[in-house]
């Protein structure tokens with residue numbers, strides 16, 4: 001095994017030495033811009049990570065800290081400038097709900113400590129209820145075996161924590177270039193035979209690498225260059241976000257989500273007085289909500305949380321019948337619904353809206369290329385899963401690549417890459433499917449569908465094993 005490792009390392013280093021020449025030859029043959037490429041060729045890397053969002057930066061950090069991968073020359077290219085993050089008393093309007101698996105990954109990378117040193121809010125109780133009937137489902141820390149249901153962390157704080165750890169990691173093989181907008185890619189065509197990608201920057205610089213990782217978000221140019229099939233549709237909805245002031249101070253460790261006929265509205269706890277809003281609604285409505293004066297916006301918000309929507313009497317009769325049956329056999333009937341907080345104001349300038357879409361790349365890999373995060377999959381934010389799936393990609397990719405290196409395989413060997421694709425798709429695709437089903441189920445107002453989902457939700461709420469199953473799927 002050790003001999004294999006040494007062989008693989010030597011092979012890689014030998015390739016690093018000779019590839020400067022082969023890149024020049026390749027570029028000359030391709031485009032006739034020999035002198036420009038000579039002037040702007042910036043180096044050959046084992047791995048280039050295109051995109052330094054939360055997922056790309058975490059991958060760079062995970063590779064830099066992994067003893068089997070830390071010898072690889074890694075370059076992270078990010079279009080945005082290096083952020084000069086300062087923790088302010090106001091919260092950012094973009095937050096993510098992070099699950100237990102993400103916490104475990106971030107703890108193992110020493111990133112969680114930085115988040116805790118700044119701020120996060122644990123979610124200890126979650127209540128999801130339907131505006132078209134009286135039923136609800138709740139999840140508590142107790143269902144999670146005394147662990148928190150999730151953690152609410154601001155996106156920019158999370159990115160700062162990841163970058164802080166990445167920059168303080170003692171690994172001179174990892175390079176980061178900010179303000180580095182990638183213009184195009186030239187990917188290897190042959191199937192897995194010593195692939196080499198050429199990454200051309202907007203300023204004319206060029207890099208080459210054996211393994212290219214596309215972490216460049218939902219509109220991934222890496223994915224487009226791979227030419228893979230991408231299944232996508234717009235929800236014709238936007239996620240309206242804002243930082244909300246609550247009418248009364250409280251412990252505020254509950255995440256609230258109400259399913260309106262237009263889509264879900266969620267309040268995620270920030271501190272004892274503030275919550276973060278994610279309100280998914282039709283594009284026109286979202287635009288109107290952004291334009292409303294503050295008091296009218298707050299009224300619309302409280303309406304969305306509290307207003308009684310028209311109910312079908314058949315649904316009412318059936319759900320109250322099921323409720324009394326459940327009560328008779330000593331099971332939770334879902335009647336003990338807690339009341340959500342009232343909103344008294346919205347932080348100035350915190351309202352914004354983001355388009356919502358579904359996306360699934362049928363392939364996560366091509367010769368010498370792999371996709372992670374939103375570049376590979378995109379989901380509706382109703383279940384707070386998007387970036388958690390991306391962090392799962394990072395964990396599995398790092399582990400499988402490390403195993404490959406340990407066995408003396410090339411870093412672009414199809415064995416590990418195909419395993420990566422299969423392991424991740426086996427997790428991500430069912431999760432995407434479930435989220436999609438929930439979205440479709442809850443944006444329908446047709447009575448039989450409302451009845452079916454209401455009874456289903458009541459039963460799920462009454463059965464602890466089902467709740468545990470839902471939580472364990474959401475936590476991974």
Ligand SMILES: Cc1cc2nc3c(=O)[nH]c(=O)nc-3n(C[C@H](O)[C@H](O)[C@H](O)COP(=O)(O)OP(=O)(O)OC[C@H]3O[C@@H](n4cnc5c(N)ncnc54)[C@H](O)[C@@H]3O)c2cc1C
Pocket residue numbers: 050051052053054055056077078079080095096097098180181182183215216217218221239240241278354355372373374375381383384385386387388389390
């Ligand atoms: C309203 C809303 C609420 C959400 N809530 C949650 C939640 O509660 N929980 C959750 O898990 N997820 C949530 N998500 C999803 C989550 O925000 C995304 O999954 C996550 O941000 C994706 O991270 P990423 O690093 O893969 O991609 P991105 O954040 O898109 O990062 C891609 C990076 O690549 C860089 N890049 C792109 N092109 C180039 C180029 N040509 N050259 C160089 N760099 C480039 C970009 O600058 C960017 O930094 C939510 C999403 C929305 C819209």
